[in-house]
Amino acid sequence: MKFLCTGSELADSSSRGFDLDGQKLFAVRRAGQVYVYINRCPHRGVGLEWTPDQFLDPSNSLIQCATHGALFLIEDGECVAGPCAGQSLTTVESREDDQGIWINL
Known part of the structure; x- marks a missing residue:
């Protein structure tokens, strides 16, 4: 497992991009749950974000x-x-504990 960020660095109803060892990822927290995906659209293989850390639609x-x-x-x-x-986007297995968010990449 690799450390992604502390839990407080990903607020509820927000998203954040990461570059871990050259692999571009993003995480979204919704209703307290964290979801992590590879930052690549299945349509064209491009990154998804509008601006840094902005992966969600206007309604979040x-x-x-x-x-x-x-x-x-x-x-x-x-x-x-x-x-x-x-x-579908490619899911990255993740878990959260007292230290923060961890991924299995």
């Missing part, structure tokens, strides 16, 4: 690709609208 309820507007469920990364509908 879906992950949104800045390039084509594809929308993904936060809970499982499934694309529910856009050019890659039916495809």
Whole structure:
């Protein structure tokens, strides 16, 4: 397991990008739960963020690709609208403890 960040560095209903050993990732916290994905849209293979750490749509309820507007469920990364509908983001196994958020990469 690799350390990603402390729990307080990822507020609820927010997202944050990371570069760990050259692998671009992002994490989203929703309702206290953390979800981590590889930062690559299944449609074009590009990063998803609008600006640094901005991976969510304006309502903070879906992950949104800045390039084509594809929308993904936060809970499982499934694309529910856009050019890659039916495809999914690549999930990164994670866990959170008192020290922070850890990933299995």
